[in-house]
Amino acid sequence: MMKSQFINQxxxxxxxxxxxxxxxxxxxxxxxxxxxxxxxxxKEGKKVNHAFNFLICCATLGMWSLPWLYLSQVSAKSKKILVAIDEDGYIFEENCYMG
Known part of the structure; x- marks a missing residue:
């Protein structure tokens, strides 16, 4: 049996x-x-300027390759989240998978 609880102000x-x-x-x-x-x-992902990052990578003798990889794989992706109040009245956030 699901307990019903009113969400307070x-x-x-x-x-x-x-x-x-x-x-x-x-x-x-x-x-x-x-x-x-x-x-x-x-939240839309950030656009990565690959030409600029390639130049930085060459100037740092390849040391910029890890930050560039992070920018390309993590920061460039859109994020989708769910914010809700559960049945106990607690606020929670959950990542949604982009389809």
Missing amino acids: EKLNQFTNTIANKVQNGFVIVERNDKMPFTVLV
Whole structure:
């Protein structure tokens, strides 16, 4: 049996502030449901200038290859997260897999 609990105003304000902070950090709201409540946010990846990074890699005799690899594989990917309030009233964030 699922316990039903009303979400108090304080938790709802924390939820709204969490989403506002994510939006300030570059995320965009793609889906929002105030009844559940949950929000799905997406942040586009950074564009990597490979020509510039290649020049830096050559100038540092290949030492820049690891940061360049990190930029290419991690920073360039879009991030999608879910922010929600669970049935116990706790706010949580979860990474969503991009399809």
